[in-house]
Amino acid sequence: MTDGRPLKVALLGCGVVGSQVARLVTTHAADLAARVGAPVELAGVAVRRPGRLREGVLSELITTDAQGLVSRSDIDVVVEVIGGIEPARSLISTAFENGASVVTANKALLAEDGPSLYAAADKYGADLYFEAAVAGAIPLLRPLRESLAGDSVNRVLGIVNGTTNFILDRMDTSGAGYYEALEEATALGYAEADPTADVEGFDAAAKAAILAGIAFHTRVRLDDVHREGITEVTASDIASARRMGCTVKLLAICERAADGRSVTARVHPAMIPLTHPLASVREAYNAVFVEADSAGSLMFYGQGAGGVPTASAILGDLVAACRNKVSGARGPGESAYTMLPVSPMGDVVTRFHISLDVADKPGVLSQVAAVFADHGVSIDTVRQQGKDGEASLVVVTHRAPDAALTATVETLRGLDTVRGVASIMRVEGE
CATH class of the missing domain: 3.40.50.720 (NAD(P)-binding Rossmann-like Domain)
Incomplete structure (x- = not known):
């Protein structure tokens, strides 16, 4: 009083x-x-x-x-x-x-x-x-810990860093390369003089840890969050996403396992369909989806910084x-009663887009396909282009564990016919 x-x-x-x-x-x-x-x-x-x-x-x-x-x-x-x-x-x-x-x-x-x-x-x-x-400015945490206190949240998926969203949006809409888009973001004040925290995903990972802790009533630290930034995203990745009817976004994804016994938290660039609401989030705006048992899907959108x-x-x-x-009252305190373990990234199941540089000769495709099969990763589509003895092979998988895909890629790197793995990107939101 x-x-x-x-x-x-x-x-x-x-x-x-x-x-x-x-x-x-x-x-x-x-x-x-x-x-x-x-x-x-x-x-x-x-x-x-x-x-x-x-x-x-x-x-x-x-x-x-x-x-x-x-x-x-x-x-x-x-x-x-x-x-x-x-x-x-x-x-x-x-x-x-x-x-x-x-x-x-x-x-x-x-x-x-x-x-x-x-x-x-x-x-x-x-x-x-x-x-x-x-x-x-987006009211997100209070709805999670108060409005949805009687519900069970299963997934939080969103764009929580305006700088990276601006850069990826510019790469998609104007055809700019990563460094050109970063330079524009810096000139407009969206990126710091040292943009590392944003472009390497540290900022988004910290936010993912907070979101996962509140959503799942458990303790999630920054070290528990798998983190990848956008510095390796290329114009070719953006073009490949467009051919698939997708765009590329840096996503924070927090999920409760289907059996309810563990959670995962991750930040990485991903391809999402143009039909997904997050695909239309432009410039430096943020947007977050929350999926709950009773409330269903909720979307929060607005200015995430400034x-x-x-x-x-x-x-x-x-x-x-x-x-x-x-x-003389008190606000809500910590709710961590579930104390759920955080599963490693290898347990996460999703789709993948893999671009390979390969030799342009007969039998390469069947050899590559055999490696995917050996590791239990099912192929959805394949696109191949070749010229003057060189070829690019783009493979899109069905849903598979991250660990299985990692093992697949390591084996592919050892093949004489594979000159290099140009990029690996997850496909989300389908």
Whole structure:
């Protein structure tokens, strides 16, 4: 209970997202007070470079002493948007120890150490909210852990990284190569100067870990998520997908096994049919499908990144945390009662598109087909083109375990007639 006093908010970080959070807390003060039941005030903003101009933020609120700010006994809610593991983890822990609830967008920290954060929040009677950590402005986590709390979620499939979606979309629609599309994404501000976290799938993998944990009521860490980026996707892959009536997307896929005894979480590029709703997700937008027993298929779509959209999700969490402070209630904590094991990638069953460079001579196709048969991988279609003693062979399989396909490819690499494996891509959404 606040006894009528204003609720005080500490903001850690005032960059692209943090500056918009500060602006919204200030400009929407009257609406926030009405929705919360008490005034909500910005009590301090911790930054690394205090001399930088921050429009709309009072200079007296700026501090470089983040530890001192979160240690204040009068702080009700701490909003963390600095990212990374440290000092974010230590600052959040201190906030909990001093009775403050925490709103964070820190996907990396949640994927690595979520259970410890939940435990600390529970120990000190505080809330932990993180809607903005996965899909920006898209309300996704709250529906998963609250609206679908009485249902059984079986699969979460989606595009959760706007940078890679922009790059793949440009490669598909304009014929640009990977590096050309990346250069455009950087110029438009969709890609960071160092795009590794995005293009190598680390960002999406952290989000997949969070999604799988909430959807399946179990603990999934970043290390549990199979990860592949888009740096190896070529114009030939895009063209092959188009010939199949597909497009290429970087997907986060979280699934519960058919027997309900394990889960899988993976991030990788995949071909999906143009008829699938995810195929029409363009530019830097995100979209996520959730499949549940009773609710059926649900789709969440919108802006998955950016200062204003992400700040919108943070403000939603801030209102929830502040309401709980006013009423003396608690938000949802960790739900990990199933404690399901995470199966290895080799157990995942899906279709595959394999492109091989082979010798253009009789008997090659039958030799390649025999290798697939030996490893129990059934072939759906084959396309072959040859010229001047060289040929390309494109094989699309029926559904098969990932481990079986890996073994097949290793055997193919050892054949004298196979000059190289040009690409391997999974086929999803059928």
